[in-house]
Amino acid sequence: MSLNKEVKLNGLCNPSEPVSSKLLVTDDASRRGSISGSVMDGLTMDSSKAPYIVYKSRWLILTLFVLYSASNSLQWTQYAIIQDIVMKYYGVDGTVVSWTSMMYMITYVPLIFPASWLLNKTGLRVTTIIGAFGTCAGAWLKVFSVPQDMFWLGFFGQTVVAISQVFILNVPPRLAAVWFGADQVSSACSIGVFGNQLGVALGFVMPPMLVKAQGTIEEIGADFQLMFYLVAGFTSVLFVFIVLFFKAAPPSPPSAAADLGSSLDSNFLQSIKQLLTNRNYILLLISYGLNVGTFYAISTLLNQVILTYYPGAHEDAGRIGLVIVVAGMAGSVLCGLVLDKTHRFKETTLAVYAASVVGMVIFTFTLDCGLIGVVYLSSILLGFFMTGYLPVGFEFASEVTYPEPEGTTSGILNAVVQIFGIVTTLLYEWMLGAVGDRWSNLTLCALLALGAVITAGIKSDLRRQAAQNKG
Template structure:
């Protein structure tokens, strides 16, 4: 009897071959299923890169916060005790106001080379340069205590002001380089928190350390103590930054950061792209108005408070402290809201509109005769006005991505300084010519204009889109 032959199936295979192929296919599918299950358990996607954040990111952020604070605390170091400086050094109040405005004047021409340096050399080099300048300026002030050396103190203030160009545009850049997509807004708000912390200390410490009613010798000793404290702090911080601050983590923390770092950045081309971006131009104007109003009030707060509360030098400093501390809380809360909701346009508009309300309440309670009421209205004003700072930074990063964050925030801050100079000079003139009520109402009207401009910005969230596409 002849041997049985296997029948041929439709695929051209014998039954035996077909059974063998079926077993192989089942084994392959089972292997794929097991591998897929393991990959899921490990939370690994074989088709996408894994992005890792490093614990050292918090140390880098802490270094920056302290560095930023050491610079910004010197911003109002003279103006918050303006009456004492005028009496001790024999200079005009206008000259004292310029110790604050020099921060704004020096920033505008220097921010472009500073932004270029940040994009080319990274965070470490620019942070070391800024910390060194902050330290050097503080030591020049130590030498300026004699009454005929105010010019040397002003020189030191100018050196510190120049160093600021390596600080103000860093928070969004540092957040993008070190932090993951779900923490970048919070990290940026904490970075801005450092600047606000310094301003708060600048409002608080000088009125406490320098006695308004002391003798010339006592005031000289008070100035010496204040200047030595700041110089010592900035020196220690400079050494820590040189030893431990790093430019970037070993690997990118997010898809957006990975894509941004892989793009070749042409500085001039970036500026051209930014200045032809409609949303960014509108944000420049609205952000400049808001922060410019804050600069004007901060610079002339001592004069403003003493008009209605003579002798309340320490209260003037504490009111400034309240404004900034409330803003620090607002900054962190707004950063958390942005990370949770990613509603940048809505959050920016809401905070801006609330700043108008806070300014109106501050205007009509300033002359109440009850200093406690001024403290309360200052809390509301500060929470929204200074809480707006990181919100504007992050919104700018969204509508301009993938342009470098340092360049984006650098131009943003340059416009802020211009608005700050103009509004401070205007506010100072109006206080003398028209009084505080009409001066403050003018600022309210400007903030209302800024709210309308903010409403016209489109919600073009490019960084979020890149993250989702990745």
């Protein structure tokens, strides 16, 4: 019997009803493996006595997470994408506006370790509620920051939202592994990452549409008020839905790999040690950091770069950011489907990375062509592969580090990304002022090329697949 097929056991269990008393369950020992020696040695599972069930409610859980993730990430570039308007209205320096974006990166690094520990100890529901509350609270603080002398309150609200991100970015691989069967886990992870990308896309396009640069000071203030109220209202409704409907886990594991993972005692410090001595994981940390750090740099300073060649194109800057991210959404979902069908994690990762390098080169040399439509087209190519790489890296990391907790694995991965993002953004900002965008973008091309070479050195040690096959 398939390990991940939706089933009904003698009419006793409806997969859409998460009621454990209706499940036909055998002794845990009949479905759990033991690990001794190497990571997969001694693994024995007997799945003949009880099938693994995937529940229809998993789609509700995933949908709530996607919206929750989007509600946080849409605030990432909320100020930066209209940098010139924020500077004019609040009378602050451009560097200060850039820090509203980099705050997402700075707060993540020191807080991801306690957040990962909390995720491992309390599960998905508790950490999701905490993150949703913080996202909502930060959005409401911005509502009261509209007066021109209250930018500090908006910055504080942005910091609260940024802190809440630590309960989001490392969740997709964990949620996918806990709720989805073996033939859907990569697709589910890519959809989870899709939520973050959806929010980033909205964060690029909404502020330029809602806050008009041509208005008077009073009109700009009214525009800010509307934008902040819309975001605060959305996050409030979503917080209520999460409290009411979001669950930590299904009544029974959906796959052999998930069953084994849930049966293991997780020691957080031991997991950290195992991860930091895993050669393949270390290489992936570096290559993933270079790719996503480059994306962060471009996203943070996109307004400045586009206005250099196309003065007055405030809405176009937002739309180009939207195009990059929407194309990445399509790339994410497609890559997730490819991984589920082929299980060729290294090959897919390397191919997507190499294509990101090509996309960045094309974007660099079309930026000053004088036709903004061409910039839109090159942005589609860049976004499809660079942003589409995000879930691929997550899933490859889960494979080479299994059975370490996915939350810890992705948490460290994202912490390194934030460090790379801060350094790359500061470098990119300095180079834009010192040598111009051409050499700045070529430097990012070189960083991506280095990441592709490092990716080629990662061995295809697919431990989770091995556990699933033995199960």
